[in-house]
Amino acid sequence: MSNTSKKQRWWNNAQYRSLFFQVLLVAMVAGFFWFIGSNTLHNLEKRGIATGFGFLSQKSGFGILQSLIPFSEADSFGRVFLVGLVNTLLVSVLGVIFATIIGFTMGVARLSNNWLIAKIATVYVETFRNIPLLLQIFFWYFAVLRTLPGPKQSWAAGEIAFLNIRGLYLPQPIFGDGFGYVTLAFVLAIIVTFIINRWANKRQQDTGQQFNIWGVAFGLIIIVPALVFFAVGAPLTWDMPALRGFNFQGGMTIIPELTALLTALSIYTATFIAEAVRSGILAVNSGQTEAASALGLHRSKVLKLVVIPQALRVIIPQLTSQYLNLVKNSSLATAIGYPDLVAVFAGTTLNQTGQAIEIIAMTMGVYLFISLTISAFMNWYNNKTMMVER
Amino acid sequence: MTVHITTPTPDQPAPASSVGVVGWLRKNLFSSIPNAIFTIIGILLIYKLVPPALNWAFITADWTGTTREACTSDGACWVFVGVRINQFLFGFYPASEYWRVVASFSLVGVLVAWLLIEQTPKKGLVAAFTVFCYPIIAYFLFYGGAFGLPVVETHKWGGLMLTLILATIGMFCALPIGIILALGRRSSMPIAKSISVIFIEFWRGVPLITVLFMSSVMLPIFMPETWHFDKLLRALIGIVFFQSAYMAEVVRGGLQAIPRGQYEAAEALGLSYWKTMTFIILPQALKLVIPGIVNTFIALFKDTTLVLIIGLFDLLAVVQAAFADPEWLGYSVEGYVFVASVYWVSCFSMSRYSQHLEKKLHTGHAR
Structure with missing residues (x-):
């Protein structure tokens, strides 16, 4: 054997190797982006597409079915982006609220000691989570809401709410002068409640004396704003929807696209939330419950102080990822024409301007921003509530 | 007394x-x-x-017949589904060539069953055949163009067949990429690690629709003009990238669950990194994450419905298009119930299978 075989050859040195691999990797990635970049420049030049974000200030020239901020055809594509973003946020926030309510109810119901209720909840979860969301959206939109009667044969709840093929018509509150004081009183009441709660917790820690926060909170949050409301002269009127000619006028309209999307999103996501809740509750060791009962805690205290805090540790991460999925899934709106970000911006605006790269990048950027923000929050929460092991 | x-x-x-x-x-x-x-x-x-x-x-449903007039009762009109069942299953694939699709799916069904049933011999050989030979056979069966099989353009593919093709190819290609990404994310090389993290977090952070939009609108801009991608291929590229990011996270979970001792023992035996991974770590890690992989497959299977937005005719899209037929207006509920039951049966049985595996594989390695 020669001498060299005993000495480590340089290409067998782990450090050199890893350096070599990484340089190769960087070169490959850079090469890939260079390839894409040069092709893109060439193709854009050939097709005569100008790059840049100048198109955002151009006049859009199309109307949007639903917008929470004022919008007309004369507004710019930048405004279209905003309208779409607000619509996406609207359906996401409402979806999160409904999905959480249904999901927690069903998750707890699956663990109910009532056999029938547990079975109904199981059937619900197993049915709706195994059917594609898009199919559910289509079902609610085309098979349910599109078959509702026309305006003249609307289903009416008294003279207040009307449901027909064009949407759900509800009375719209009109806030008069002085309603700002009511809002102010409400916000102040919440802040004061928080302060009292902290004081009560601290006193309980120090002296063991308990303080019934619920009565005070009710008084502050409900009664005080109500008193202010009547003190400033009840500045609230309702604009009632009414049938005039062939359609309803006045009031507030919830378009069927929103209803269908919201129903499907809530029902679908709630099944996953129900599973998260169930696994969270099951993850709490039964010894914990028994130990708490042995200490003489009341059943409600056992739940509040022992089971729920530990279950939440399992539930919250799964819950956040379901919320994220819901936000991302809200982009399916485009399939039924609900004017969300993808539909009005990555759809209509892209078709009208042809600025594919900028538009797709902006759309993806929005979702990425939401995702990364929520996961950053989740990491923070996880670190905060992580079990401190001794 | x-x-x-x-x-x-x-x-x-x-x-x-x-x-x-x-x-x-x-x-x-x-x-x-x-x-x-x-x-x-x-x-x-x-x-x-x-x-x-x-x-x-x-x-009260009507089951038999060939026209709308057969539906006389108040109940469901399954005649609508029955009349169009071929279209729902095969899209616009020429009827004379249906046997090719059936043969291809039967073959993969036999192969997968062989691999899943415990008692069958020669699993390695069958697995190698499935991975290396079957894709070529399937390509020629579906697309044709050789052995005297006429070419069937991909725009004629549709229905359940397209759904299955999208889901299986997406899964098949995403698994190796996902494994590489997961290894990259756990690598000690900082650049490899950050590239993997960026890739994974990017695709996981955006909705599949925007990915499909991106691949259908931007791929032609990104690639040289002479390269031609048809619609199906573009959708597949998007799906594979998207899916591989999710797969990477599942595999990473498995890698993390392997005790440190396994890595150290392999190192002590003098195995190189790739040998450690191929022979020691990945076999254990992948076994642990089979249920997770089945779950991502279920998610992908449901998500393939989104391709209808970029104009491909998967099962849902074909049924949705059939509602527009003036002969059969007003039978949308039947159509949706049919599609829903196809998806439900597949997804529910797969999720039951994954739960069964989870119980069977829970042999004490999992921490």
């Missing part, structure tokens, strides 16, 4: 209210007043929903 009892008194039977049907009812349905109220509401709910639904779907 004292009475001596020499034989013990026999046990009293349990009270009639706590055994048998009555006991079961009392324990499980009427244990308290709120519970009783819930039970009654539940029974009412079932009574209101289930009999009418069964009545609609089975008892």
